[in-house]
Amino acid sequence: MRRILKILVDKRVVIIALLGGGLYYAVSQYHVSLWYALFAGVILGVVFGKVFCRWVCPMGLIMEIMMSMSPDGKIRQMYQYHKVGCPIAWISGYLNKLSFFKIKLDTGSCKNCGICDKKCYIVAMEPAKYSLYKSAMEKPGVSYTCSKCLECVVAYPNGSLTYKI
Secondary structure, three states, X not given: XXXXXXXXXXXHHHHHXXXXXXXXXXXXXXXXXXXXHHHHHHHHHHHHOOOHHHHOOHHHHHHHHHHHOOOOOHHHHHHHHOOOOOHHHHXXXXXXXXXXXXXXXXXXXXXXXXXXXXXXXXXXXXXXXXXXXXXXXXXXXXXXXXXXXXXXXXXXXXXXXXXXX
């Protein structure tokens, strides 16, 4: 399962290009109602958490491309701002705490190496507030802003961090 997740995360930009491009094409060419996209985003939010932004959204694809052009990571903060007017981001962000799938840490096998925090864009934006492995801090995986890119999960060397029900 971990190997499949790593393949998916490694190909996430391709996946978002296909799904986001398909969604854009369906809305623009076939006049599919945005209500269907909102409904799909809510269903995805209930099951997986806030995955729509990083795995399906056409605007998310544009932000992925922009973030890859930023060597110092300052453009990463822009990723949060484009979601201000998106009702799918609002709803699925709220559903991060309630979703079936969650990012979980096995504290028994965690070596406190901090690799997960280095990969997490939420921790990079607010390191004083969030940490995946420090117990006294908020967990980014259940925060409103986490878009479940799952970079933290696949970066963990011993599998202490998982994404499951």
